[in-house]
Amino acid sequence: MEPRSLTQREQAVLVALLAVDFAGVENLRRQAPEARVVGVCGCGCPSVDFQQDLGRGMTIQVDAGVRDGSDGLFLYTVEDARRGELLGGIEWVGAEDEHPDEFPPPELLDVRPA
Numbered sequence: 001m002e003p004r005s006l007t008q009r010e011q012a013v014l015v016a017l018l019a020v021d022f023a024g025v026e027n028l029r030r031q032a033p034e035a036r037v038v039g040v041c042g043c044g045c046p047s048v049d050f051q052q053d054l055g056r057g058m059t060i061q062v063d064a065g066v067r068d069g070s071d072g073l074f075l076y077t078v079e080d081a082r083r084g085e086l087l088g089g090i091e092w093v094g095a096e097d098e099h100p101d102e103f104p105p106p107e108l109l110d111v112r113p114a
Contacts, residue, residue, distance in 0.1 A: 003036040009102050016106035017062045017075040022113040024085055031087050045099035049089040051078050058088055064109040070095035
């Protein structure tokens with residue numbers, strides 16, 4: 001896919017996920033304004049990738065549960081040999097049969113460091 005800007009909802013969720021404190025969060029907050037979506041999940045859920053074919057592995061930094069539900073999402077990072085820890089993406093974790101086409105509003109998320 002052609003890289004694109006984050007939607008308003010994706011941006012709002014990213015800001016909410018980066019509002020909690022954890023080791024390295026300041027670096028990730030500096031990256032957030034430049035984040036671009038370079039990939040999406042093929043199942044139709046709202047998961048987005050900010051990096052493509054870069055880095056090694058995935059480190060979950062922040063978990064968020066959807067209030068009054070069993071769905072959630074997490075923010076992950078990837079490690080790049082030259083640039084260090086980078087925003088990797090936001091992954092939807094759905095327990096329901098149906099997936100939403102966008103993330104829930106940030107005010108419905110219970111956000112905590114992983």
